[in-house]
Amino acid sequence: MAEAKRSITKVEGAEGAHILVIEARYYEVIGEALWLGASRALSKAGATAERINVAGALEIPTAIVIARDAAEAAGRPYDGAVALGCVIRGETSHYDIVAGESARALMDIAIADGFPVGNGILTVDTEDQAMARAALDRGDKGGDAVRAALGLVALKRRLAAGA
């Protein structure tokens, strides 16, 4: 199959953004690959990040809410958040809950008050599929999630400025 074109390559207008990165390292090697892509995209855009680890993808949305509230109370709010993780189908229906509910909760957080969230939680059938999407020189889905969140940060800034 022909390599699909990347839809998100570059973000402008998000310089200095402060981003919360929540990682579920349920699959450590895949998690590290996702972070490498995310980290590179953050640096390229001139954004800063704070990283928090949680047990699994299901804990990511709750961690975003906890960390976002704490940062706001401390007077250093995040401009957005990025979720990094991997859900691989097993033998039971649990996959559907972990994959579906983590995505749903991320969307709930994002649309509740227009908080930029990038979803970099892979939902795949095999580890090979996961690595093909996570690796920096392949799918770079960690980088894509950062670029998606930063794109929303830039949009918010632009519209707040009346542009």
Ligand SMILES: Nc1c(NC[C@H](O)[C@H](O)[C@H](O)CO)[nH]c(=O)[nH]c1=O
């Ligand atoms: N099977 C996967 C999980 N499962 C764990 C859940 O995310 C959660 O931690 C548990 O149900 C306790 O609340 N998590 C992943 O990130 N990836 C999986 O493939």
Ligand SMILES: CC(=O)[C@@H](O)COP(=O)(O)O
């Ligand atoms: C995504 C899952 O929760 C999955 O890995 C769990 O495996 P199983 O359905 O075999 O218990």
